Amino acid sequence: MKKVKEYLNTNVLTKIVIALAVLLTLVALFLLITRSAPISGDKDFNSDSCKTVVVVSAGDTLSGLLSKQGLSHNQINEIVKVLKSGAGITGLRADRDKIEFLRNNDESPVNKIVVIPSPWRQVELTCDNAGAWKCNTIDIERDTRAVYKSGVILDGDSFYLAGMRAGIPAGILADVYDLLAFEMDFERDVRAGQKFSVLYEENFSSGAKVDNGNVLAVSFDALRGNVKMYRFKKKDGTTGYYDEKGNGAIKSLKRTPINNAKVTSSFSTRRKHPVLGFTRAHKGVDFRAATGTPIPAAGAGRVVKRGYNSGHGNFVRIRHNGSFETLYAHMSKFKSGVNVGTTVRQGQTIGFVGSTGLSTGPHLHYEIIKDGKHVNPLTVKLPAINNLDEANKTKFLEYRHALDEGIEYLSEHPNMFIVL
Numbered sequence: 500m501k502k503v504k505e506y507l508n509t510n511v512l513t514k515i516v517i518a519l520a521v522l523l524t525l526v527a528l529f530l531l532i533t534r535s536a537p538i539s540g541d542k543d544f545n546s547d548s549c550k551t552v553v554v555v556s557a558g559d560t561l562s563g564l565l566s567k568q569g570l571s572h573n574q575i576n577e578i579v580k581v582l583k584s585g586a587g588i589t590g591l592r593a594d595r596d597k598i599e600f601l602r603n604n605d606e607s608p609v610n611k612i613v614v615i616p617s618p619w620r621q622v623e624l625t626c627d628n629a630g631a632w633k634c635n636t637i638d639i640e641r642d643t644r645a646v647y648k649s650g651v652i653l654d655g656d657s658f659y660l661a662g663m664r665a666g667i668p669a670g671i672l673a674d675v676y677d678l679l680a681f682e683m684d685f686e687r688d689v690r691a692g693q694k695f696s697v698l699y700e701e702n703f704s705s706g707a708k709v710d711n712g713n714v715l716a717v718s719f720d721a722l723r724g725n726v727k728m729y730r731f732k733k734k735d736g737t738t739g740y741y742d743e744k745g746n747g748a749i750k751s752l753k754r755t756p757i758n759n760a761k762v763t764s765s766f767s768t769r770r771k772h773p774v775l776g777f778t779r780a781h782k783g784v785d786f787r788a789a790t791g792t793p794i795p796a797a798g799a800g801r802v803v804k805r806g807y808n809s810g811h812g813n814f815v816r817i818r819h820n821g822s823f824e825t826l827y828a829h830m831s832k833f834k835s836g837v838n839v840g841t842t843v844r845q846g847q848t849i850g851f852v853g854s855t856g857l858s859t860g861p862h863l864h865y866e867i868i869k870d871g872k873h874v875n876p877l878t879v880k881l882p883a884i885n886n887l888d889e890a891n892k893t894k895f896l897e898y899r900h901a902l903d904e905g906i907e908y909l910s911e912h913p914n915m916f917i918v919l
């Protein structure tokens with residue numbers, strides 16, 4: 500099977516032909532896979548004669564787990580040291596990392612340990628006859644396919660429901676949502692009859708599906724026009740998302756910091772205040788969300804205010820690069836470690852939804868301030884983070900053209916995929 504590590508190029512159709520050839524084999528494999536029990540589901544000690552598999556749970560420490568396997572204090576120290584120097588592993592992550600302990604037989608001591616930090620990496624520790632531990636990292640080879648899913652919004656639907664119905668996995672759908680949120684207002688741009696599609700990666704190892712990868716392309720027939728985004732790797736190796744013309748699709752700020760939250764009150768210069776009763780401007784947008792829902796920073800920046808006032812309740816104000824600031828109000832609590840002066844990334848949790856200050860119920864009140872003036876978060880034109888230079892743009896347009904051909908083919912052949 501031919502593999503192109505970098506990205507799709509002009510021979511997309513050739514790859515589809517290859518895909519066609521392996522399709523039947525895969526259908527057979529899929530049937531096998533779905534019938535066999537998952538190996539990663541074993542939460543507890545799962546001992547057989549010479550192998551013990553442990554899925555790390557909260558509170559587990561490496562030395563604690565090693566000690567349970569009967570390893571001596573000195574051995575534990577050495578293993579911890581070797582793991583750090585040989586594989587850069589200094590701690591374990593609950594519910595993610597897996598460790599296998601191997602013995603020659605039931606009675607003999609552990610002489611091999613396999614730490615599995617991801618489905619794509621294994622770190623093998625072996626003990627030689629002299630009792631010294633050695634570390635060897637193995638990268639698991641993956642086969643990646645691009646699969647295509649499409650759907651349509653029905654009456655009374657949300658994009659989320661329609662996406663699930665179209666068979667888009669939840670994690671991919673969340674990524675698509677994050678991307679589209681830069682260009683779309685899910686409250687006002689979504690109507691029954693609109694079509695959407697996504698092309699994304701599925702990663703396989705030895706014929707078995709392991710996980711989903713990146714979103715490669717997304718399309719949504721929004722009210723304001725068709726929104727399209729493509730993942731593209733630049734010549735310098737960095738990747739980003741771009742619109743059809745090659746303009747950066749990732750904006751410096753998000754219009755809707757909380758995904759899938761319903762807008763309960765829009766930006767307006769005049770509205771009757773639900774608590775105060777009289778008419779005054781609503782300088783932001785309200786998103787309904789449950790108390791405790793994490794509030795992500797709409798963009799990278801620095802916290803310039805964190806405090807309480809009678810109107811906003813607990814609020815955070817962030818200054819972003821350039822002329823933009825954002826404000827988040829009515830928080831139940833702040834995220835610890837986020838203080839005035841803290842630098843935050845886009846998407847980093849800064850606090851949690853609540854109903855403090857002048858508020859009728861739990862929601863996020865979100866403001867964007869441009870050059871000192873409040874603007875409508877749902878309509879303000881936002882600057883792109885990452886634009887392409889001429890050389891990259893030419894390459895992008897070629898790539899996009901080829902990918903579009905592939906997508907068109909897949910849209911007519913829903914069970915096919917592209918071999919990457």
Ligand SMILES: [Zn+2]
Pocket residue numbers: 764781783784785863864865
């Ligand atoms: Zn509000």
